[in-house]
Amino acid sequence: MSGAIFDLPLPDLLRCALACFFTGTAIKLMDDYLDAPCDKMMGKKTWAAELEAAALPYALAALSLGVAAQPAWSITIFWASYALGMRGDLSRPLNLGLTGWQEALILALIAWLVFGWQESLTSWAAMFALQAVDDLIDQRQDRLTGAVNWALRWGSVETALACALAVTILIYLHPLKLVLVFLISLAVAAVQERASRSEG
Secondary structure: OOOOHHHOOOOHHHHHHHHHHHHHHHHHHHHHHHOHHHHHHHOOOOHHHHHHHHHHHHHHHHHHHHHHHOHHHHHHHHHHHHHHHOHHHOOOEOOOOOEHHHHHHHHHHHHHHHHOHHHHHHHHHHHHHHHHHHHHHOHHHHHHHOOOOHHHHHOHHHHHHHHHHHHHHHHHHOHHHHHHHHHHHHHHHHHHHHHHHHHO
16 A cells, blocks of 8 residues: 555645644644643643653654645744744753754744745744734733743733734735634644543
8 A cells, every 4th residue: 555645636725724733733732741840830731741751752743744734834834833932042052052043043044945935934924923922812821930921021012013013924925824823723722622631
């Protein structure tokens, strides 16, 4: 038996949606896995906390499915999320000896060379906008835990304006990515919350 499910002539829209879903699943799992100590302190249950060490293999499996569905979307979205996840370590040397901003710059350059500036920019803009909205919503919780939060660091108005700029870029360059990233991020959160309740 040769081939795979994603070798089938699936519509481009479905491929993009699957890439968003599986990549978003991987990002959420890894993010919750890294935030497990803070979440436990807040009494917050996540699927990653229930899976414990198994969360990382599941995240890698989900990411591989996203790449199989639509490589450019999956990889650039994941790299953008990784880069934004280092926002609290921009000036601190990391394990590879590079600072957060240096690692983010290298990823941005590779993405630009491999996938083109528009694919890369729109993925960065989509993840930036999504993170900005999340920070605006989570201000109270992040103030209690000491988590990095743009709304607390820059101000709510400034963060909202930066988010609006990112959304405007997406509307102009790639409205489909804007819609899919935001809608499917809600679906990913709902699926993992349901999984957490089932595991519990």
